[in-house]
Amino acid sequence: xxxxxxxxxxxxxxxxxxxxxxxxxxxxxxxxxxxxxxxxxxxxxxxxxxxxxxxxxxxxxxxxxxxxxxxxxxxxxxxxxxxxxxxxxxxxxxxxxxxxxxxxxxxxxxxxxxxxxxxxxxxxxxxxxxxxxxxxxxxxxxxxxxxxxxxxxxxxxxxxxxxxxxxxxxxxxxxxxxxxxxxxxxxxxxxxxxxxxxxxxxxxxxxxxxxxxxxxxxxxxxxxxxxxxxxxxxxxxxxxxxxxxxxxxxxxxxxxxxxxxxxxxxxxxxxxxxxxxxxxxxxxxxxxxxxxxxxxxxxxxxxxxxxxxxxxxxxxxxxxxxxxxxxxxxxxxxxxxxxxxxxxxxxxxxxxxxxxxxxxxxxxxxxxxxxxxxxxxxxxxxxxxxxxxxxxxxxxxxxxxxxxxxxxxxxxxxxxxxxxxxxxxxxxxxxxxxxxxxxxxxxxxxxxxxxxxxxxxxxxxxxxxxxxxxxxxxxxxxxxxxxxxxxxxxxxxxxxxxxx
Numbered sequence: 452x453x454x455x456x457x458x459x460x461x462x463x464x465x466x467x468x469x470x471x472x473x474x475x476x477x478x479x480x481x482x483x484x485x486x487x488x489x490x491x492x493x494x495x496x497x498x499x500x501x502x503x504x505x506x507x508x509x510x511x512x513x514x515x516x517x518x519x520x521x522x523x524x525x526x527x528x529x530x531x532x533x534x535x536x537x538x539x540x541x542x543x544x545x546x547x548x549x550x551x552x553x554x555x556x557x558x559x560x561x562x563x564x565x566x567x568x569x570x571x572x573x574x575x576x577x578x579x580x581x582x583x584x585x586x587x588x589x590x591x592x593x594x595x596x597x598x599x600x601x602x603x604x605x606x607x608x609x610x611x612x613x614x615x616x617x618x619x620x621x622x623x624x625x626x627x628x629x630x631x632x633x634x635x636x637x638x639x640x641x642x643x644x645x646x647x648x649x650x651x652x653x654x655x656x657x658x659x660x661x662x663x664x665x666x667x668x669x670x671x672x673x674x675x676x677x678x679x680x681x682x683x684x685x686x687x688x689x690x691x692x693x694x695x696x697x698x699x700x701x702x703x704x705x706x707x708x709x710x711x712x713x714x715x716x717x718x719x720x721x722x723x724x725x726x727x728x729x730x731x732x733x734x735x736x737x738x739x740x741x742x743x744x745x746x747x748x749x750x751x752x753x754x755x756x757x758x759x760x761x762x763x764x765x766x767x768x769x770x771x772x773x774x775x776x777x778x779x780x781x782x783x784x785x786x787x788x789x790x791x792x793x794x795x796x797x798x799x800x801x802x803x804x805x806x807x808x809x810x811x812x813x814x815x816x817x818x819x820x821x822x823x824x825x826x827x828x829x830x831x832x833x834x835x836x837x838x839x840x841x842x843x844x845x846x847x848x849x850x851x852x853x854x855x856x857x858x859x860x861x862x863x864x865x866x867x868x869x870x871x872x873x874x875x876x877x878x879x880x881x882x883x884x885x886x887x888x889x890x891x892x893x894x895x896x897x898x899x900x901x902x903x904x905x906x907x908x909x910x911x912x913x914x915x916x917x918x919x920x921x922x923x924x925x926x927x928x929x930x931x932x933x934x935x936x937x938x939x940x941x942x943x944x945x946x947x948x949x950x951x
Contacts, residue, residue, distance in 0.1 A: 479718035479858065481709045482936035484695040497707040502700075506626055506708065509699055511638050513690050514619050517582055519642030520679045521615045523650050524589045525554055525608060527675060530654035531668035533770040539596070539666060546598055550605045552877050557609030559873035565614040566866040569621060570724060570859065575690035578618040582683030585611035590676025593669040616848070616872070617865035624852040624861065625693055625719045628712060629950055630796060633849045637792025640845040644788065644838070647781030655774035693720050713935040716947050721858035721938045728859035731940055737949075738864060740912040741850055742871040744805065747905035748843045749875025750882075751813055751898040766831055776831075784838040787812075791842035792849070801846040801853075802913040802951050806906045812840030813902020820895040837898065843905070844872070853950045854916070857940035875901075916949040923948065 528536070528550060537547060569577055585608055592604045623635050653675070657667040691697035694708040712719060732738050764773045791804045819833025847868060855864040882894035928945040931937075941947045 479721050479936040479938045480693070480695060481712065481719035482933055484709055485706070485936070497703055499707065499711060502704055502707055502711075503627075503631070505700070505704070506694075507635075509697070510622060510626060510690060511635060513686050514622065514635075514639035515642050516682050517578065517615060517642075517686060518619060518639045519646045519649070520582070520586070520675075520682055521612050522643045523646035524585060524675060524679055525612060526646060526650050527589065527592075527672055528605070530650050530774065531671065533764060533773050534654060534658055534668040534671065535666055536668045539668075540598055540601060542598060542601075548881065550601055552881065553602060553605045554609035554612075555873040555876040557606045558613040559870045559877070561610045561613045562617065562866040562870045562873070566617060566862040567724070569614070569618060570722060570862050573692040574618060574621055574625075574720075575692045576687055578614060578622075579683050579685075579687030579690065581611045581614040581618075582686055583680050584683075586676050586679025586681075586683055588676070589679055590673050592676070593665075593672040613869065613873075616869050617862065620848050620852050620865050620868075621862065622690075623848075624715070624717060625712075626708070629715050629717075629853040630799070632852050633792040633796040633801065633845065636845040636848050636852070637788050640792070640841075640848070641785045641788050643841055644781045644784030644786075647784060647838075648778050649781075651774050651777040651781065655771055658771055658774065695719070715853075716935045716944055717853070717856040717861065717941075718858055718936055718938050723859075725857070725859040725938075728857045728940055729863050731857075731942055732855075732860045732863040732867065735942065736915060737850075737854060737912065738867055740908060740915065741847060741864075742867050744905050744908045744912065745844070745847050745868055745871035746875045746878075747901045747908065748805070748809055748813070748840060748847075749872045750879045750901040751817065751837055751840045763831075763834065766834075780835050780838040783835055784841050787839035787842040788845055792845050795846050795849060799950060801849050802909050802916075804846045805843045805909045808839050808842035809902045809905050809909075812837050812842070813898055813905070816840070817895055817898030817902065820898070840898075840902065850912075850950075855941060856944060856947055857938055860940045913951050916951040920948050 528547075532547065536542070542550075565581075588604055588607045588611065592601070592608075595601045595604060619639055620636070623632055623639075627635050653671055657671045660667045660670060691699070694700070694705055694712075697705055697708070700708060709719060763776050764770065768776055787808060791808055795801045795804045816833045816836030816839070819829050819836065851861075851864050851868045855861045882897045923945055926945060930946060934944055934946060937944070941949070
C-alpha cells in the first residue's frame with residue numbers, strides 16, 4: 452500500500468467503479484457527484500500529494516485570515532483597555548467584564564441558527580458574508596461613546612463571529628482526511644497567536660497618536676474593521692463551497708478530491724436537515740464529554756484573553772510596555788498550537804495533547820500566577836504559560852471533525868462544541884471582580900481548578916473511544932458498498948472507528 456499522500460487516483464477507474472445505482476437513500480452530495488460525474492473523467496492520473504498541496508493553497512490561507520481577524524476583532528477591546536476606552540466610556544471593571552461576557556452570550560445564542568444556515572446555504576459564501584458583517588460592526592465600534600453603545604456592538608459582533616469556528620471545522624472536514632485534519636486545524640488556529648502579536652503591535656503604534664478629533668482606540672477599530680470587510684469579500688469570491696464545485700480544480704482533480712475522503716466515513720455535504728441526527732447528537736456520550744472538556748478548558752481562555760492587558764499592567768508596566776509585553780504570549784500560543792496539532796496528527800494523539808497542554812498552561816501557568824507575588828518575574832512567566840491552554844482547542848475541534856459522521860450530526864456537534872467554548876469564555880471574565888484587584892487571586896486559582904477537571908474528563912473520553920472501537924472490532928461487520936458517503940452517523944455505521 453502506498454504511504455499517505457502518495458496515492459495516485461485515476462478518474463476513469465473511479466468512474467468504472469461507481470456505475471451502479473446508489474444503494475443508500477438521501478446520501479451525501481459526494482455520492483451523487485461520483486455517480487453522475489465520475490464517468491465523464493478524462494482518465495487522468497492524479498497525484499494525491501500534489502492535489503493536497505493545491506487544496507492547501509486554495510483554502511487554508513483564507514481560513515487562517517478569517518480566524519486571525521475573528522480573534523483580533525474580538526480582542527480589540529482588550530487592547531483598547533490601555534488606550535483609553537474605559538475612561539472615555541466611563542466603564543467600571545464589572546461593565547468591562549460584562550462587555551466580554553455579552554460577546555460570548557451572543558456567540559452562544561446564535562450557534563444553532565448558524566448551524567442550520569450553514570447546512571442550507573453554500574458554506575464558503577455564508578462564511579464570507581458573516582466576515583463582512585462583523586467587520587462592519589467593528590468599524591462602527593469606533594463611533595461608540597457610551598456603555599450602552601458598546602453593549603450593542605459587542606452583542607452584534609458575537610452574533611456574526613459565532614459562524615466562524617463551525618464553518619472552518621466543516622470546511623476542514625470536507626477537504627481533508629482525518630489524519631490530515633489536525634495539522635490544517637492548527638494552521639488556521641494559529642491565527643489566535645498571530646492576532647495577539649498583531650494586536651499588541653497595533654495597540655503600541657496607535658498609542659503614539661494624539662489628536663483632538665479622534666482617539667487612538669477609535670482609529671484602531673476603524674482600520675481593523677475595514678480590513679476585515681475586505682477579507683470577507685475575498686472569501687466570498689475565491690473560496691469554493693465544497694470539493695465538487697471547486698473551479699480551480701480540474702474535473703479529474705475534483706473526482707480525486709472527493710474519492711480520497713472515503714476512508715473518513717464522515718461524508719462531505721448534505722443539504723437535507725435530518726432531525727434524528729440532531730437527536731442522536733444530543734444522546735451521544737462523546738458530545739457531552741467533548742462539551743464538558745471544552746467548557747472547562749475555555750474558562751482560562753476567557754479570563755486571560757479578556758483581562759490580559761489588566762493582568763500585565765498590574766505587574767507594574769506602563770500602557771505602552773503592556774502592549775508590547777503581550778507579544779511573547781502570542782508567540783507561545785503559535786508554537787504550542789503547531790506542536791500540539793503536529794503531534795496529534797503524527798501520533799494520533801488528540802487526547803494526549805489536550806492533557807499535556809492543559810497541564811502546562813492551566814496547572815503550571817495558573818499556579819505561578821495564583822501562588823506567587825504578582826510583581827515577580829515568575830508570575831509574568833505564569834501569565835505567558837497560560838497561553839498554551841489554547842492548544843487544546845484545535846485538538847477538540849479535530850475530535851468533533853474526525854469522530855462525528857452524518858452531516859446534520861456534524862453541524863450539530865460543531866454548534867455544541869462552540870457553545871461550550873462560549874460558556875467557558877462567559878464564565879472566565881466573571882471570575883475577575885473589583886474587590887479582588889489588583890492581584891485577582893481567586894480568578895487565577897480558578898484556572899488551575901478547571902484545567903484539572905478538563906484533564907480528568909479527557910481521560911474518560913479516551914477510554915470511551917477505546918471501548919467503542921473494541922466493541923466494533925469484535926462485531927465483524929460486513930462491508931457495505933458506498934457506506935462512506937451514505938450520510939450515516941458514526942453510531943449507525945458500524946464500520947466507523949473513532950480517532951483519539
